[in-house]
Amino acid sequence: MKIPEICLSRLPVYLNYLRTVRTEYISSREIAKALGYGEVLVRKDLAYTPAEGKPRRGYSVEELKKAIEEKLTCGNLKRAAVLGAGGLGRALLAYGGFSRYGIEVVAAYDIDPLKTGAEIAGKPVIAESAMRESLEQLGVSLIMLCVPASAAREAAASLEGTPVKAILNFAPAQVSAEGITVRNLDVAANLAVLASMI
Amino acid sequence: MKIPEICLSRLPVYLNYLRTVRTEYISSREIAKALGYGEVLVRKDLAYTPAEGKPRRGYSVEELKKAIEEKLTCGNLKRAAVLGAGGLGRALLAYGGFSRYGIEVVAAYDIDPLKTGAEIAGKPVIAESAMRESLEQLGVSLIMLCVPASAAREAAASLEGTPVKAILNFAPAQVSAEGITVRNLDVAANLAVLASMI
DNA sequence: TAGATTGTTAATCGATTAACAATC
DNA sequence: TAGATTGTTAATCGATTAACAATC
Numbered sequence: 001m002k003i004p005e006i007c008l009s010r011l012p013v014y015l016n017y018l019r020t021v022r023t024e025y026i027s028s029r030e031i032a033k034a035l036g037y038g039e040v041l042v043r044k045d046l047a048y049t050p051a052e053g054k055p056r057r058g059y060s061v062e063e064l065k066k067a068i069e070e071k072l073t074c075g076n077l078k079r080a081a082v083l084g085a086g087g088l089g090r091a092l093l094a095y096g097g098f099s100r101y102g103i104e105v106v107a108a109y110d111i112d113p114l115k116t117g118a119e120i121a122g123k124p125v126i127a128e129s130a131m132r133e134s135l136e137q138l139g140v141s142l143i144m145l146c147v148p149a150s151a152a153r154e155a156a157a158s159l160e161g162t163p164v165k166a167i168l169n170f171a172p173a174q175v176s177a178e179g180i181t182v183r184n185l186d187v188a189a190n191l192a193v194l195a196s197m198i
Numbered sequence: 199m200k201i202p203e204i205c206l207s208r209l210p211v212y213l214n215y216l217r218t219v220r221t222e223y224i225s226s227r228e229i230a231k232a233l234g235y236g237e238v239l240v241r242k243d244l245a246y247t248p249a250e251g252k253p254r255r256g257y258s259v260e261e262l263k264k265a266i267e268e269k270l271t272c273g274n275l276k277r278a279a280v281l282g283a284g285g286l287g288r289a290l291l292a293y294g295g296f297s298r299y300g301i302e303v304v305a306a307y308d309i310d311p312l313k314t315g316a317e318i319a320g321k322p323v324i325a326e327s328a329m330r331e332s333l334e335q336l337g338v339s340l341i342m343l344c345v346p347a348s349a350a351r352e353a354a355a356s357l358e359g360t361p362v363k364a365i366l367n368f369a370p371a372q373v374s375a376e377g378i379t380v381r382n383l384d385v386a387a388n389l390a391v392l393a394s395m396i
Numbered sequence: 397t398a399g400a401t402t403g404t405t406a407a408t409c410g411a412t413t414a415a416c417a418a419t420c
Numbered sequence: 421t422a423g424a425t426t427g428t429t430a431a432t433c434g435a436t437t438a439a440c441a442a443t444c
Binding site: 027028029040043044047052053054055056057058059 | 401
């Protein structure tokens with residue numbers, strides 16, 4: 001059965017928690033309590049992974065971590081790149097937290113010649129004119145789109161026909177590209193939603 | 199009636215779209231088509247704002263933008279700060295996109311003396327030892343938590359008893375603090391979810 | 397065995413969509 | 421007036437929770 005996106009979005013939470021657990025087995029009740037979920041929800045979510053629990057003992061922590069990693073990464077390392085080497089783009093290029101989910105950030109692309117040519121955290125910042133060739137060569141399937149809102153639509157369109165399969169869009173604008181999955185992540189909007197709840 | 203969080207999270211999307219619209223009036227059908235929503239959903243969402251539509255004409259774009267801004271900001275500018283002045287924290291401090299939602303980022307806090315004392319984008323990086331006093335003085339109600347995962351729990355706890363009402367947590371770890379609302383935003387996890395869908 | 401825990405089936409809850417009367 | 425569009429009520433859909441048999 002296909003795993004719902006809302007369940008998929010909880011898998012990293014389980015994974016991060018399990019990586020802090022030092023026992024051999026853990027029950028759905030313990031996981032639920034630690035994360036603030038219902039325990040049936042935990043079992044339902046984990047049932048989407050290859051892991052199986054044992055009555056009276058719970059789940060093997062090692063097996064569960066492997067099973068979630070398997071689901072999240074589909075078994076193989078994915079290569080990602082940043083499009084737009086401004087402040088956020090460069091921060092993402094330097095951030096080491098992607099390897100935790102089987103993702104390697106390999107390059108950044110920018111239209112500004114003042115930014116290209118240099119390296120950040122050992123990764124090249126490449127001119128947008130050379131982007132298509134570079135995406136092919138590096139086998140990049142994921143893009144983090146960090147250009148200004150005004151340039152976002154065009155930048156997304158420029159990824160059509162490349163190996164890119166998905167875009168994580170940080171710009172406060174709707175983008176789309178033929179054959180590419182888009183997920184929006186407007187940081188400021190997230191803070192605004194939080195601000196309006198308090 | 200209380201506005202559901204899922205609807206609240208769409209308000210920034212409406213707002214950003216409306217800011218690109220150049221007509222005086224717009225219908226729910228047009229908005230829905232542009233954003234990929236159902237048109238009834240759009241009307242339901244907008245019904246939570248003070249704006250009212252007019253049969254045959256739709257919604258006044260100006261009135262709608264004001265109404266959404268009102269809902270999102272609760273009418274007043276909110277002050278935010280960054281805790282953890284690493285790459286991501288500094289990028290957020292320099293990012294100009296918060297003003298669009300009525301939020302001003304005023305300072306960063308860090309425990310590392312090598313990072314404190316300086317200014318980034320005209321905003322001070324302040325020692326964590328001076329944080330409580332500074333939060334009071336500046337009237338900071340929102341924190342973007344950008345410390346490493348290992349330091350996240352303790353950092354969140356240190357915000358108890360300050361004017362901080364909400365935390366946007368970028369660390370891949372669960373945090374909580376008495377009387378403070380937490381929202382998680384693990385950028386790498388978002389990319390991982392996207393990667394596992396393709 | 398007894399009892400803790402899983403996994404599944406049924407019930408509930410909340411969000412989205414469909415239908416439609418009201419309105420200009 | 422006729423018809424486009426809103427706003428609301430009812431129906432549907434999907435996610436979460438409750439109940440419980442199966443298992444070790």
